[in-house]
Amino acid sequence: MPSLSNILPNSKDKIPLYEKDEFSNYDDEWQGKEYISNIVKQYLISFSMSPFNVSETYLQVQYQKSKFYASNDSFIDDLKDAHNEINMMSTSVWDDEENKKQSKKEKKEKKDEEKEVIKRQDVEIERIERLGGGVWKPIHQIIECENEGWTSLLKGSFTSFLYNVSxxxxxxxxxxxxxxxxxxxxDMDPRTNILSHMIIGVALSPLELVKTRLIIQSTATPAKKYRGSFHCMQTIVNEEGGMRGLYAPRYVIPAFIYHTLAPTLRIISSHILNDYLLLTPFYNPVLFPLVNTLLLAAEVAIITPLEMARKRIQCQIKKPSSRQQQLMLINSGLNEPIKFETAVEVSPVPYTGILNVIKRVILEEGNDHEEEGKGNAFSQLWYGTKSLYRGFWQILIRRFIEMAETINDDNSDDW
Structure with a gap:
């Protein structure tokens, strides 16, 4: 969660050495320089944290199907049917509308364009293999992947910057x-603090949606569905029901829960530190950061499964639910939407909500046995629950850096 001290200048530092009069613009110039320097600092932080954000997203979104669960033959057929349903949109309604308006020449051009789209969609994209755990191993696998490389570690950094600043x-x-x-x-009331985090978090949730889609999009795809932050937002509006597509309940509800839970856990941790344990950074320079880090790890342990569920739902492209939404795509000049190719394998079966994601990850993923089908229900439960915490270390590092920045800025205020 971004810290205010990263952007807003220190109020004490803004006081000039002399009293400002009506003809002096010293304070305005100083404040402007502070804003610019801190915004640049925030962009550098977003840029440097990008490899952890990318590896975290890949780990949490990747569908690592359990070999024990894969022994169900009927499940494979369900995957194929759902894959065709969620990734490809039907064009039968569009054909009826365009046959009334287009001439023979236009129909011929349309067929040529459709063949080209089908040709592009038939290209098989090699996805990143099953990512390992830890912090550096997934990053190394991404760099070593021929279709991704080190440039993929910078995906979504600009969108992350926009989100953090906003x-x-x-x-x-x-x-x-x-x-x-x-x-x-x-100075800080828990009720308004949590409420403000929740409202702003929900309002800015489209930027989180855009960041996830840009990160998970394959670099090797010949025709990119999203060419940037603003194009991604425009595409979602055109293809997924207008502004309702950006603020669909499947995105808003997880954002509401996350941005309510995260500040609540931080306030509880602060209460434990200051009021229950009576620890302060000045009088307990060793014990305070140690306990604070343990509490932060506990917060991340609670939040990580929710983060995984959010990102998996964000990767699901909504199929048009009405004739009007399908005609919106025709008006945008496309005969058929470009397929969303992902850098890692994602679940072809759409999720229905947060609890559904958690349940299916536990039941379907995580078994690391080398022999196919080996295992039992207890081992599958253990490995599945363990899979809910993929990306834990990346989130912990990100939260720890945010906390360290806040502490440093608070200490600088004392000077």
Missing amino acids: YTLSQPFFEELLNDVFDIYE
Whole structure:
């Protein structure tokens, strides 16, 4: 969760050495420089954290089908049927509409374009093999993959920067606004803090959706479905039901839960540190960061399965549910949508919600036995539950860096 201190300049540092008069613009210039320097700093942080974000997303989204579960032959047929349903959109309605409007010449051009689309879609994209655990092994596998390489580790960095800056600027402002509305004069009230995080998190959830799709999109695909952050957002609006596609319940509900749970856990950890254990950074320079890190690890352990569920749902492209949505795609000038090729294998069977993702990961994934079909229900439960925590270390590193920045900025305020 971005920290306010990463963007907003230190209020004490903004005080000039002399009193500002109506003809002086010293304070404005100083504040502008502070904003620019801190925004550049935030972009560098987003850029440097990108490899961890990419490896975390790949680990959490990749469908690592258990060999024990794969022994069900009927499940394989279900995967094939669902794969055709979720990745390809039907064009039968479009053909009826265009036959009334197009001339023979236009029909011929359309057939040529469709053949080209089918030709592009028939190209098999080699996906990254089953990623290992830990921090550096997945990054090494991504770099070694011929179709991805080290440039893939930078995917989504600009979108991450936009999200962090927007969140960091808007959340404290909205929290202060809520404090004024409810006449709250405390430095930090848990109710308005959690409420502001939740509202801003839901409002900016389309940027998280865009970041996940850009990261998971295969670099090797000949025709990219998303060419950038704004094109991705525009494509979702055109193909998935307008603005309702960006704020669909399947995206908003997980964002609501996550951005409510994350600040609540941080407030509980702060209460344990300051009020229950009575630890402070000044008087307990060793014990305070140690306990704080353990509490942070506990927070990440609770949040990681939710993060996995969110990202898997974000990767699912919504099939048009009405004739109007299908005609929107025709008006955009496309005969058929470009297929969304992913860098790692994703589940072809769509998920219905957070609990469905957690249940299916436990039942379907995680068995590492070399012999196909070897294992039992207990081992499958263990490996499946363990699979829910893929990306744990990447999230912990990211949260730890955010916490360290906050502590450093708080210490600089004391000076």
